[in-house]
Amino acid sequence: MADRPLFVMTDPCCFDVSYRINPWMKPETWTAEQTAAACAASETLRGALEAEGARVETIGAVKGLPDLVFPANAAVVLDRKVLLARFRYPERQGEEAVFRAVFHRLKARGLVDEIHDLPDGLFHEGAGDAIWDRDRQLFWAGFGPRSSRGALPVLRKTFGQEIVPLELASDRFYHLDTCFCPLAGGKVLYYPPAFSPEAQATILSRVAEADRIVASDEEAAAFCVNAVNLGERVVMARPPQSLREKLQAHGYTVVAVDLDPFILSGGAAYCMTLRLDRASAPAASVLAAE
Template identity: 30%
Template sequence: MGQVITSADQLDFTTGDISDMPLPTDVLMVRPLHFSVDYVINPHMADQVGKVDKIEANNEWELVRSLFNQVGMNVHVIEDQEGLPDMVFCANQSLPYIDEDGKRHVFMSIMHADERKDEVPYIEQWYRQHGYEICYFDEDKISDFEGCGDAIWHTGKRMLWGGYGYRSSLEAYDTISEKFDIPVLAVELVDESFYHLDTCLCVLDENTALIYPEAFTDEGLAMIDKMFDTVIRASKYEAEELFACNASCPDGRNVIIQQGCTDVNKNLRDNGFSVHEVSTYEFLKSGGSVFCMKMLLW
């Protein structure tokens, strides 16, 4: 069923028509010992250079890790590297997948910013050590792709949501769709503050999503509304200042989210989700929160 869909008019199936995929069981995280804001590659980093409290950042990271443990995930930790202050945001360097035979694959990213390109080999080494088939893009055809920052699996389904416009090329999804034989619903991002799909879309379960609507085109919103029964809409403040949509719901029940997202959290609870608030204020200075800080795996 490999195809890249960019319009609601092209959707001739529902999620019920898509084959099931196991929920992730594991989480990969990168320790933040060298995390800091040393440069500006997104609007959230402006005026934050040199302002990270590293002790507090480590404390926040440890709490995020413990929450993933508490909700039943098996957490793996990679040590970060000096000179790679954004390596902690390990949603970005890869896109893992488990096929119907249980074989694990991973596409390695082509990072958009030169400052982050050297992160990828360290993440690739971990995948090699754990038996994943490593897949690559043709860099003569694909200029950039930032992993699960822009490519988000539809919970429990062999279907991918793909953001493009700032950090990932639309053409990358042709390669992914062909390799994994899956549909990719590609949505254009139109607000530079929401430069990755994971800043404005959180897939909560098969039928529910959390979004910041102004980050999408009308066509993208139409696809989201068509594929989810319930769409929770975050306010500009909670989405932009608190990264509400950068939450993580690894099991379709438990949502780990930046503290203070009052309206979103009420909506989450009203829709049956368990909310676990955590401080990621130091990481917000670099334009990331819970979803950015981990990679879900099988």
């Protein structure tokens, strides 16, 4: 039981698109029918994760906080340590107290050990902008639209892991998780136009050509890069056939889920989840010379 992946999701019953903080959001077109569709889509995603052997904890919905359904932005979690997010936009800042209470309850249950805060004056939007790469043992860290570059040393100090900064260059791909997805086995699925030239160069220097899977404009706009990877399985919003074939060629199987209501708010499978059980590799033991 304990070795099954553990995720947090949020009850979507209060989800809607009632404000605009990214180009995907169009409050004027939202309908009650879409809220009902969102509830069904969230349940389908939960079922897909559980079918892959994951456990899912549920956060209660809060009226007036529709983007609470995207707990990837709540915090960065590694080695049972939690660095709580601070949101840039006032529309999401009410989520901070909710997520803080959630993590303290998780700590009381023994599911996390430490809870840390960002220093004043810094913004960082959680695992949406700090993605753990298990194969490389580092965090890829997005900054620019939502997260401050100045928060990256805090990540380094909190978790003691290498941080690779990546500047985001598009308001359409405002979190790193919308355009960058490390996969088991060392492959990386990403969308180059979302990054500054310096960030693109960093990716090329860090990821071998054979390990790069480049998403097209269509694939990125379908929020397929915003995916949850569990070994050889990749749970994502319904992809174009082109991306399905790319991933299959690299040995991955796509688990497609209809997440259209959430894409209307600028999020999909990764945004809708936060994994709690990620762990870094233990440091190599060193025997003292006798």
